[in-house]
Amino acid sequence: MSxxxxxxxxxxxxxxxxxxxxxxxxxxxxxxxxxxVYPLIRWEPAASxxxxxxxxxxxxxxxxxLVRLRPDAPLLGELLGTAWGxxxxxxxxxxxxxxxxxxxxxxxLKVQDENGKRLYFRYYDPRVLRTYLPTCNAQxxxxxxxxxxxxxxxxxxxxxxxxxxxxxxxLVLERVPLLADTVAA
Numbered sequence: 001m002s003x004x005x006x007x008x009x010x011x012x013x014x015x016x017x018x019x020x021x022x023x024x025x026x027x028x029x030x031x032x033x034x035x036x037v038y039p040l041i042r043w044e045p046a047a048s049x050x051x052x053x054x055x056x057x058x059x060x061x062x063x064x065x066l067v068r069l070r071p072d073a074p075l076l077g078e079l080l081g082t083a084w085g086x087x088x089x090x091x092x093x094x095x096x097x098x099x100x101x102x103x104x105x106x107x108x109l110k111v112q113d114e115n116g117k118r119l120y121f122r123y124y125d126p127r128v129l130r131t132y133l134p135t136c137n138a139q140x141x142x143x144x145x146x147x148x149x150x151x152x153x154x155x156x157x158x159x160x161x162x163x164x165x166x167x168x169x170x171l172v173l174e175r176v177p178l179l180a181d182t183v184a185a
Contacts, residue, residue: 005081007179011161012080012091012152013071021095023149025069027079028105028124029089032062037088041065044075048098050106050124064089064124066105068098085158090126093149104146126153130162138169 001009012025031037038061041047046068049060069076069091079088094101111121123129130153136144150165155175163174 001077002081004084004178005077005079008080008084008161009071009076011176012069023093023095024098024101026092026094026098026101027065027067027069027076027089028092029065029067029079030087030122030124031060031065032122033125034083034086034088035061036082037065038062040075040078041067046070046073046098048102050102050109052106064109064122066098066102085154087126087154089124090129090151090153092151094147095149096147100147104148108144126162127156129153130155130164133164133171134173136171141166141169141171 029037029041031041044067047065048067049055050064050066051059055063067075083089092101096104105124108121108123110118113119121128123132129151133141133144133151145166150163152161152163154160155162159178161176161178163176165172165174
């Protein structure tokens with residue numbers, strides 16, 4: 001694992017505040033954003049497509065995926081070492097099983113615009129979510145977070161880890177600068 005990947009992994013698995021239930025860590029990856037995502041997770045047993053049912057192979061190659069992470073998994077090193085700062089996806093901390101989280105995250109795949117047109121919402125792109133979350137009111141935040149404790153992602157240039165969480169219906173943003181020698185790929 002690269003120094004950056006080790007540092008980010010330590011941040012991802014850092015101790016949480018007292019009273020927080022045990023949290024699982026997940027990656028929410030965008031195969032449409034990066035062609036290397038699908039080959040990377042294709043045979044990963046802890047990965048599941050957010051789309052429902054059987055999907056055509058060409059759609060599978062560009063779909064969003066939820067992957068349960070383990071601190072010692074080779075996939076984690078690849079994601080944190082190669083993908084960080086390139087908007088391949090984001091990370092989620094949640095005290096729930098993968099199927100519960102997947103069901104929750106599927107609710108946001110399509111949204112309706114002001115004219116009633118159904119659109120795909122690529123919220124799993126960190127560039128989208130870090131812009132969207134601060135615009136939400138308390139009710140919207142409760143809906144988006146649901147069972148999720150926090151969303152983690154890179155900032156615009158990959159020099160910080162951003163951790164969005166919900167506390168008393170308020171969005172909390174923690175900015176964690178990366179060590180200087182871990183920022184460059």
